Amino acid sequence: MIEVSKLTKKYGDKAAIQDVSFNIAQGEVVGFLGPNGAGKTTTMRILTGYIPPTSGEVKIGGLDVFADSLVVRQKLGYLPENTPLYLDMDVEVFLKYIAALKKVTADKRQTHIRKIMKICGISNVSQSTIKTLSKGYRQRVGIAQALVGNPEYLILDEPTIGLDPKQIIEIRELIKSLAEDKTIILSTHILPEVSITCTRVIIISEGKIVAEDTPNNLENRLSGVAKVLLTVKGQPEKIKLSLQDITDVTEVNIKKTHPGGLIDLEVASQKEADVRKELAQTIVRNDWDLLEMRREVLGLEEIFLKLTTKE
């Protein structure tokens, strides 16, 4: 279990992340999705104990990442952004070195590393110097490095960034195969990534969490929904209640109340249903004034953009 509670990290006056809280249960594969600069790397660095938060706390397996940092690090595998590798080392030598750092006992290192290289599909380049490897292979070495010591938790910062489409598919397959016995959080700024690999998605934008759900639910919730935007004059709560009663209306939100009794409302409905007529009739029947009505249908991409960009 990873428990993140109220993390804030400030650089000077500017908060890179603010009040970030989430939990990840054992065995989950969670996608941490957000545009560049959203605060993904900052959050992951804090999760792995590399930088302290300004406030808030992180517990992994019940232990505080800072107070018990040595124990926690044994349980963690971390692929940092821009995978720092020792470019002049051979792959196997590099992994042995990491194994020594992670306190894998000398007699077990060879077997352990062979196994990891096999899982990551890098056995054939075990004797190659890292700097001679393609970006895709280097990424595999980065993931292999994170697997040394058989950690329960994997924290992968943009594992597929900079890879070509074929390499991306291969890395996704690799992550999926690892998911069988590990708890994984991976960050990405591209949407399709999460629906393919993850059981749950946390969307972060400008340092704040803006949505959290399964990819399926997100997709249904977001693409299966049509919205009607209304401006009505009348009593907000009464209007809300009446509109909620209409068949096929799933949600009514008051977006804004203006002076003079004007109210902006957002009415969500099943995508197939067009509730505009019923909305208009209900409003007229109640003697409220209908000043504006507009329908929009949202796709997953649009929703992601909506959630992650300022209006």
Ligand SMILES: Nc1ncnc2c1ncn2[C@@H]1O[C@H](COP(=O)(O)OP(=O)(O)O)[C@@H](O)[C@H]1O
């Ligand atoms: N060491 C730092 N000093 C100052 N600002 C930083 C530092 N690291 C990150 N930031 C800022 O914090 C915000 C979040 O960055 P980051 O966590 O790298 O986002 P992401 O990984 O989602 O692209 C950005 O605005 C970035 O400029």
Ligand SMILES: [Mg+2]
């Ligand atoms: Mg980043």
